[in-house]
Amino acid sequence: MAEHHAVSDGKHKASTNAGGSVHGNSRPGAAGGGGGKGGLSGGLTQPAGWQSLLSFSILFLACLAGFSSRLFAVIRFESIIHEFDPWFNYRSTHHLTTNGFYEFLNWFDERAWYPLGRIVGGTVYPGLMVTAGLIHYMLNLLHITVHIRDVCVFLAPVFSGLTAISTFLLTRELWNQGAGLLAACFIAIVPGYISRSVAGSFDNEGIAIFALQFTYYLWVKSVKTGSVFWTIGCCLSYFYMVSAWGGYVFIINLIPLHVFVLMLMQRYSRRVYIAYSTFYIVGLVLSMQIPFVGFQPIRTSEHMAAAGVFALLQAYAFLQYLKDRLTRQEFQTLFFLGVSLAAGVVFLTVIYLTYTGLYAKIHIPIIASVSEHQPTTWVSFFFDLHILVCTFPAGLWFCIKNINDERVFVALYAISAVYFAGVMVRLMLTLTPVVCMLSAVAFSSVFEHYMGDDTKREKPPAEDSSDEDDKRNSGNLYDKAGKVRKHVSEQEKAEEGLGPNIKSIVTMLMLMLLMMFAVHCTWVTSNAYSSPSVVLASYNHDGTRNILDDFREAYYWLRQNTDEHARVMSWWDYGYQIAGMANRTTLVDNNTWNNSHIALVGKAMSSNESAAYKIMRSLDVDYVLIIFGGVIGYSGDDINKFLWMVRIAEGEHPKDIRESDYFTPQGEFRVDKAGSPTLLNCLMYKMSYYRFGEMQLDFRTPPGFDRTRNAEIGNKDIKFQHLEEAFTSEHWLVRIYKVKNLDNREPLDHKLRSVVPKQKYTSKKTAKRKRGHIKNKLALRKGKKLQKK
């Protein structure tokens, strides 16, 4: 065992490597330090030194490239927190750093979900906040005084560097060092991961992917070595993952699946037993320490597979033990009984999990309304992964063809992750690392054969034979001295190579593909994933840029001009931003835990003004904030989200709100004159288009022309009774209305009784002769008949 520890840095690895990789008869995977490096190192006196230097610098450059390609948003805009959820994370981190850890754990946020409030400490995964807080604390200890916001902004890019390193480690365990380096380079720049980890995107996923990859690395390591040391490391990393992201469920299902498949493949060994038993127990206890997770690991169905496999493993180990003690006949009956029972149980579990796993099919509007919860088209796969999505099946093929314990793991990882990514767009994130690893395997095995000269023709890493223990004793893949002899004869036989021309053409073309991949990644990062969405940018015809900073302008207005305890109603998308930037109380926010509360806000938005006023009074609303994009043509505004508000409101209040009322008889959603009267008089419509009818944007269009929906609005004469406009931002993107207090006296519902006097009396007096008069005095005029009325 002594030779296994402390090999996590490149130098040790390479020095063990040195023995194997001297010249032509070297064993294949060993020399593959990044494909071509084998050739370079071969001719030098100290190949190991060169190799480790190269690996180290490649890895370092990969981290650097990953870090810097995530900085587009910071360079173009500023160091700012992006989007929606990061604002909540930032606010909690801020709370953590100002009030301390225990205060954070007990934090009851009375500013969210008015009047309910939210227990933040018990309903978040605290890993992200604690990580950022810890870094901030350390930096301040060293008297590097940075603001917590900058720590938050740059956390995800820093962790992407760590992800690259852990991917390198994992791939090196699975295949070889060359593949590891390629995988590190891939994951550093692949858009599928960048989408969640650009600077400013301060979200759980940013650190969770590092934790995921590192946990898998330590798991593979512990399966390979069977040492409790690595397994405890794995558990600690798993603990970090649990504290960081709800996606830890993926780990706690994948690792048991790995163990189960290993048992099915009759690859059970004492190493697997030690690794999994330790992992399950310690991991279980650790994961229950997170307040938000609590007792879920022993109660909910998604953790049951792990428990089932644990029981199965114990039974299997017990049977193995009995096998040594009992006669063959007795053992066989027992064995079949046990296996059939276990198989039945596991089969039922799998069926159950499959049925519950299809959660994208749940048609709850609040889930369906989030665009991340949609299934994935092939375009998204190609957009996020480019060449990798086409080549990673090849890597999977090589892995299965040369199967061993850890490659079983990566195959299962790939198959399960690709399924989940197909069901839901946001789970593309869990697929990305495995695609990078397997593509790296594919590319590196091509490069291994086609770079360098013919005499160095190499085999893929020798497949794992039955004598596993022999392999284990030799440690890792790099110094299997025993295997080398077997291949010598084969290699001599296949001495004639493909010739340098073909080889160099293939190499060139492959490098070209990789270059295109790099260019694609940069383009996608720059164009699709680097917009903070808090600050918008538009480009003029001559290429100059306009910054539209309406959101912050409006939030700052709220912060400066409203009462500290004012309650702001808005659609739930903007809840976190209002809380974070304006520091005001919100009714609903992006933590969509209370559907009926959201439905109530939706109902207020979609009712007419007087009905909405009743709801707003009952919710103590002081201000209403809406997003309106009709002036600048911003498509993500509230009118475009409006149908979801109606649907969610309809789900809870089917008597009052009906989706069909908001459509024209032809079933269209129109804001112009042909639109349905219910829509044209609902609160959201009126708030969006108040005074918009007077505004002419340019000479070609009539006044009140909505640029987002390309229509002239249907209701230009909008008057409010219970609301008044409080603030409209520069480009009308954010509009804030103040909810008036009740009038002094309620106006009567019915008309006043008209008390028209039977006889009209009009005073003939002028101002000069103002004296009293007798009401209803008979006015007699001479010479005229009195008219009877």
Add this chain to the structure above:
Amino acid sequence: MLPFYVINGNHLTLLSEKLTQMMEWASKRSVIRMNGDKFRRFVKAPPRNYSVVIMFTALQPQRQCGVCRQADEEFQVLANSWRYSSAFTNKVFFASVDFDEGSDVFQMLSMNSAPTFLHFPSKGKPRRSDTYELQVRGFAAEQLARWVADRTDVQIRVIRPPNYAGPLLLGFLLAVIGGLAYLRRHNLEFLFNKNVWAFSALCFVLIMTSGQMWNHIRGPPYAHKNPSTGQVSYIHGSSQAQFVAETHIVLLFNAAITMGMVLLCEAATSDMDIGKRKIMCVAGIGLVMLFFSWLLSIFRAKYHGYPYSFLMG
């Protein structure tokens, strides 16, 4: 006064007679089949204190109305949910009129399309909203139930008969596999064949990455035929959607690129003679390059504004 009582008495007996008749039919079939006479007597004629929801349809095969059959299934689901629910009363009945049995009814209501859902309220004349907006709301049983609840104040919880086909098929498949494995229990080599496993894993991965799950959930058309020019387009113009044909093309391209990579490696490692290996190698790199650039050009056509291309414009 006396004749009035008589009439009223007749009225009552007629009503209860009709009601018992309707209940009797409803107990036999949840959707009452009506022809012209029945329709006039039980729906059109005045003494009536029950609502009737009628589907006008054309189910005869020679009418070739595919939509009618689907709508009929949904209507049956709805009617059954009502018929066998605990809240079943004689307030609402479900009935259907087929064009070939009651074409006079169609003429009477001046109706010229099927299927149509109409609600005949217990009091008063049918209004505009008593005609179900089939184009807008579709004919899912849940939507129909909402409409019925809206018109008659009768809440129906739609209970679909569970679909046993999926689990049965799975069970059957597993049984076949298990049976085969049992028959060949002395020769289980095929279970250890890596090629089979690798191939099936690849199939699964390719199916998923080509967006078949999206197809499964969204149900897009196979391809789109332009009605004016008759041109068939297999590739959807937007990056937000896709046709089934398109995903099959992408699946093939991805498979070809994968095969190219595998061929490249095989060419370098196999023990065949050098000529064959060279051919393999050239074929492999050709497959990779050709199909990747083709895929890139399709992607570029769909993702507007994407600047890069390779070999093909």
